[in-house]
Amino acid sequence: MSASGHTSSAGRSPLSPSTTVNGNGTRSGALVPTNNVTTAEGVTVRTRIDPTLTVDDVVRQLCVNLKIKESPTHFALRDELDELVTNDNLRKKIKNKSGLKLVNAPAREARETAAKLSNKTEKNLKLLLFSLQKYIREEAFAREFLDHDGLNELVDVISTSTGNTLAYALTAMQNLMELEYGWASLTDDFILTIVHILASPQSLINVCRPATAILKKLVEADPSSLPGPQPASSSRIAAIAPPGSVYRYGFQAVFTQMRKERGSLETVVNRLGSAEMAMAQYSMMLINSLLAHASDDSWEEFIAELERLNVRKAVVRLMSLHNIEDLMTSCMDFKANIVRVTYRKKMTVVDPEEDVTHAEFLDHIWTATKLDEEMDANGQSLKWRKLGFDSEDIAQEFNEVGVLGLECLKKFIEGDPEFPKIISEQLSRPEERRCPIGKGSNEVVALLSEHWDIYAPGYSTATTFQPLFLDFHRVHSLATHFFIRMWSESGATSGDFPRIVALVRSQVKLALRKESSREWHEVEADFLESDYRDVRDRQMEQLELEDDLLSKIPVRNLRAKLYKESFEFVKQQRIQCLLQGAWFVNATPQPTNRDGVPRRPLRPWRFMRLDTSQKYLHYVDSAVKFPVRNGLEDLPERIDVSLISEIAGGTCASPPNMLREQNDFPPSSAPIPSPLSFSLLSAHEGSLADLIAPDSSRWADWTDGLNMLRRDGGHVSSKETFGFVQALTEIGLKIKLLDLSGEMVEIPSGLVAGAPPTNNDFFFSELL
Structure with a gap:
């Protein structure tokens, strides 16, 4: 009936x-x-x-x-x-x-919506856009909307609207851009409009959030980000987007327009201090995307601008304003990106003849010393040897630390108004007793790079936020002053350089211990107030436990190579775990619903598996576990990996009164967050999944695997993954060293290149 x-x-x-x-x-x-x-x-x-x-x-x-x-x-x-x-x-x-x-029906609604948007006198435009921002996510609606010129109509609305109307229109565009088609015709003028909206001080928070997300999406839509498995190498690959692809924008398309809008990047950095956490997080994510996708042509300009705006200090301050757990992924991504920046500077050769900036830095350093250039007995300049380098070949002197070392020396001298007195005092001593300040500065850079694992771009296994790493130059200045003080207090001579370096290495380990929880004044006191004899006694105790061989430059370089290989191996292992799939418990997120009652999932178990394209997480919810076949036939639902902006741990609890299998989860009377829980969070959709892993190994596999899978990620969050990478590195290093020590091969502290051939009358012999 x-x-x-x-x-x-x-x-x-x-x-x-x-x-x-x-x-x-x-x-x-x-x-x-x-x-x-x-x-x-x-x-x-x-x-x-x-x-x-x-x-x-x-x-x-x-x-x-x-x-x-x-x-x-x-x-x-x-x-x-x-x-x-x-x-x-x-x-x-x-x-x-x-x-x-x-x-x-969605198709009919889309046709009517597109038609109404074209009518500029539509009285209910705000209500229309409010509905559009929800419906646009449905594929049937989106395709029909695009077929009826809806994209151009939406762009027109964005260009002419303000207030909540603009906010709804921007959110609709943001949701539309989750599709991998349909918005390839967005122009530079549209990007400039979004930049202008973002930079405007009059823009409301609900306008700035979707505008920031749109720019982030455009930055990430470069040809090298085409969907599919990522290359094994972390280096950017040259790629060309196919005709009609939305992957035709990228960093350069956005940064070019940001250049035109004065103060736009400064506005983004300033919003890291926003009291509204979501706005701060959106800004953090945009900065991370710009850092991760910066093109070679504009890299130096962009990084210099960020440094001028003191973005590192803004991120550290952000941690003091908000709960670090809420922003952990974004801040760890930022730290991983700064590792890439630091590594690139370290590997960039200092070449004052070809690079004007390098020449200016060197001129600034020399001017700050207030020294007069002299000549030696052979008529050669004594300029850089006066500063404590071994030769006048400045490119060779910075060979191990590159532009990073040059920047650190410049900031060290700039930060100490007494530096001219320090250098004059050293020059007044006998030559063999002078502290080699320039050489010592570079060695401190190498020690800090080793401490913070600056081995390769995109590889970071630190499981906690490291605020002191973001203050690299300041720590370098402290450690370099410590180097100079240890040299003077120990009465060192030129042959004692390795001994003083060992003292500095020991002090770096002490001062930077537990850096995520230490105050700056504690670190400062360790460097400025430590007595030479105490440092020496502690360092001697450490030498009994360590092998001096490990501190040699060739061995440090070997460790860097093995570290990179170990990280890549563990990364592929983690992703393989995702491809195999696993069972999880559908958890109760925190906080609970409005009534304060834990929301019990309809089906307590979920099996989840990554597809071979590494684009979607496919899953099925079930009342009981069952044998899941290979492939995706048993997994009807899916989550778009590109929507995952954060993998948050310890966020949810086991559902109440859940029937547990033997040896699975211990019973819990209160809905407290489980340490094995994690949530897949979207920037604007909230939680995409709330899960509890069966054990710590599965938790590490999936949280770190998903973080490594994200194109703007690259960090790890579990101590287990950190331990695996470190263990593989050390085991590989010891095996390599056994090959050498077994043959009683002497490993030099450094290699000196011989003189170049006087002519071209030579050839390379093939070794049989």
Whole structure:
């Protein structure tokens, strides 16, 4: 019987007042749940829907029984929250007795929306855009909207709107850009409009958030980010986007427009101090994307501008304003990006003849010494040897530390107004007793690089935030002053250089211990107030436990190479775990719902697996565990990996009264967060999944694997992964050294290149 009291036509009716369908599809006398269905005219009918029907069948028979004359293809069902009812969620909506609405089908709604947007006098534009920002995520709606010139109409609205209307339009564009098609025609003028909106001090927070997200998406839409497995190497690959691809923008497209809008980058950095955490996080994510995708042509300019704006200090200050757990992923991503920046500077050769900036830095350093240039007995300049280098070949002197060493020396001299007196005092001593300040500065850079694992771009295994690393230059200045003081207090001579370096290495380990929780004044005191004899005694104790061989430059370089290989090996192992898949518990997120009652998942178990394209996480929710076949046939649902902005740990609890299998999870009377829980968070959708791993190894596999998989990620969050990388590195190093020490081969502290051939009359012999 229909809701209006009439019997439906032939076939199974969705409007059956006294029947239900059990799990095998047969009818029983028990009553099925009743749903309220509301029509566009506001008529509400109580309806019992057969859950074995498809949505198309339900809509068709509703139209028949409600005597709607239009074609059923023009209609669809939505729930109270405007979520589209599909074949996948229909049964859940029926079981939960969700209120349903008979509304326009997505394609029809899209056509009408595009038409209304073209009417600039539309009175209900704000309401229209409010609905658009939700519907645009549905593929059927999006395709029809794009086919009817909806993108250009939306761009026009963004260009001419303000206030909440603009906020809704920007959010609609942000959601549209989650698709991998349809927005390849966005122009430079549009990007400049978004930059202008972002930089405007009058822009509201709800306007700035989607504007920031749009720029981030454009930065990441470069050809090298085309979907699919990432290359094994962390270096950027040359790629060309196919015709019509949205992956045709990238860093240069956005940064070029940011140059035109004065103060735009400064505004983004300043918003890291926003009291609104979401705004600070959006700004942090945009900065990370710019850092991760910076092009070679503009890299130096962009990094110099960020350094001028003191972005590192802004990030450290951000940690003091908000709960670090809320921003952990973004800040760890920033730290990993600064590792890349630091490594690149370290590997950039100092070449004052070719690079004007390098020449200016060197001139600035020499001018700050207030020394006069002299000549030696052979008529050669004594300029850089006066500063404590071994030769006048400045490129060779900075060979191990590159531009990073040059910058550190410049800032060290700039930060000490007494430096001219220090250098004059050293020059007044006998030559063999002079402290080699320039050489010592470079050695401190090498020691700090070793301490913070600056071995290769994109490889960082630190599991905690390291604020002192972000203050690299300041720590370098402290350690270099310590080097000079140890040299003087020990009465060192030129042959004691390795001994003083060993003292500095020991002090660096002491001062930078537990740096995530130490105050700056404590670090400062360790460097400035430590007595030489105490440092020497502690260093001697350490030498009994360590092998001096490990401090030699060739061995340090070997460790750097093995570290990179170990990280890549562990990364691939973690991703393989994701490809194999695993069972998790569907958890209760914190905080709970409005009533304060833990929200119990409908199905307590979830199996999740990454597809081979590394683009989607496919999953299935189940009441019990079952054998999952290879492939994706058993996994009907999926999560787009590109939507995951953060993997947060310790965020959720086991659902209450959950039936646990033996040896799975210990019972818990209170819904407290589990240390094995993690949430996949989206920048604007909240949590995409709340899960609990069966053990710490599975937790490390998935949290670190997903972090490594993210294109703007690269850090790890578990001590287990950190330990694996370190252990593999040390084991590999010891094996390599056994090969040498077994042959009693002497490893030099450094290699000196011989004189170049006087002519071209030579050849390289092939070793047999």
